Structures are given as C-alpha cells and as structure tokens.
Amino acid sequence: MELVIGDKTYSSWSMRPWLVLKRAGKPFVETRVKLRQATTQAEIAPHSPSGWVPVLKDGEAVVWDSLAICEYLAERFPEAALWPADAVARAVARSACAEMHSGFQSLRGECPMDLRLTTVAELSEATQANIRRITRMWSDLRSRYGAGGPFLFGAWSIADAFYTPVATRFRSYGVHLSDYGDHGAAGAYCDTLLATPEFMEWEQGALEESEVGG
Numbered sequence: 001m002e003l004v005i006g007d008k009t010y011s012s013w014s015m016r017p018w019l020v021l022k023r024a025g026k027p028f029v030e031t032r033v034k035l036r037q038a039t040t041q042a043e044i045a046p047h048s049p050s051g052w053v054p055v056l057k058d059g060e061a062v063v064w065d066s067l068a069i070c071e072y073l074a075e076r077f078p079e080a081a082l083w084p085a086d087a088v089a090r091a092v093a094r095s096a097c098a099e100m101h102s103g104f105q106s107l108r109g110e111c112p113m114d115l116r117l118t119t120v121a122e123l124s125e126a127t128q129a130n131i132r133r134i135t136r137m138w139s140d141l142r143s144r145y146g147a148g149g150p151f152l153f154g155a156w157s158i159a160d161a162f163y164t165p166v167a168t169r170f171r172s173y174g175v176h177l178s179d180y181g182d183h184g185a186a187g188a189y190c191d192t193l194l195a196t197p198e199f200m201e202w203e204q205g206a207l208e209e210s211e212v213g214g
C-alpha cells in the first residue's frame, strides 16, 4: 500500500489518511511530493488522476481525495474500527467529516495549515463564525458521544483525523477557544488531538522538512 502525500508542514488534506493508516497500524510506503514547486504537478501526475494529493495506491485500486481514502481504509480494515460502531454515531461522525471537507472556507483561506508558524492573527468575522461553529460542534459531540474516551466519539475515529489539522491551525494562529464560547471541553479536545503519538510523528516529519530547507 502506498500513500502519496504533500509536505507535512502544509498539507492538511494529506495528514488525514496518513493518521488513519497509522492508527489502523497498517504498514505503507509513504511518497512525499513537495508542493508549491514548478515540478509539483509533474511529480503528482504519475500517481493521481486528479492531479491532487493525497492519493492511495493499493494493488489495482487508486483512490484519490482524503475522504474517499479514509472511507476505503475503513472498509478495507474493519477490525481497526475507524468509524464509531453505533449507526447513529457513525452518521454523525460522517456529517462532521463532510462539514469539514466542504466547509469552513474562511478559516481555511485565512489560516492555512503551517506547522512551523506561531502567530497571533486578527481574524475576520467569517473566520470567527467558523471557529464558533467548530467550538460548538466539538463541545456537543464530546458531551453526547465522548463518554468512552478523549476523542469526539470516545474512541479515536476518522472524525478526529479530519479535525487534527484544525487543531494545528488554532495553535498556529493563537486561537483561544474560550474566546469562542468554550467552557473547557473543546479546548481539552484540541490539546488531546495535538498530543496523539500519530500526530507527533507527523509533526516530527514536518520539522525534518524544515531542517532540510522546507
């Protein structure tokens, strides 16, 4: 199995299936393509029909788009329990992923993932509204489904892979969730995401990119 990804410093989309594969404990070959270069498209082209990363290659299967890859991995490795077992919780987890996948445009545009960045940003009203919504969602999911563990649905799931890059944005741009209606649960969840061994391994990879000049 081969996962083709972008830079670990910048590629929030790539981080999601990478975390899922790590959590599933499945060995895979990681192929990294440097983004924002004149050669980027030529390097991605042989792997990805869409011209975007991430892309997963598994025998004859070529799966592109982070959400499709995560769904594929959940089907391929049912024993890894990558979605919540309960049908209602699973539907809600998929909703949370879909909302991230197609929404929060303002947050994404204004606060792109950059694992080397620490700043305090003045954020637009639209981005602040995105952060309020995420804070509400995290608090709500933790209180409704989180009793069995520290993640959105208790045990770790694909939904947590989708929100780990968001947690890095909050850290990079100096966002304190208490300013957005959090009474502690969302902030604690954010810290939990940034302390998982899988994320820390990804982050170490990003720091190594920095050492070799980006």
Ligand SMILES: N[C@@H](CCC(=O)N[C@@H](CS)C(=O)NCC(=O)O)C(=O)O
Binding pocket: 006, 010, 011, 012, 013, 014, 035, 036, 040, 041, 051, 052, 053, 054, 064, 065, 066, 067
């Ligand atoms: N919706 C896609 C988005 C993927 C995406 O935006 N990938 C960026 C890197 S994070 C890319 O491949 N960029 C190619 C380029 O910069 O030429 C997904 O979830 O996989």
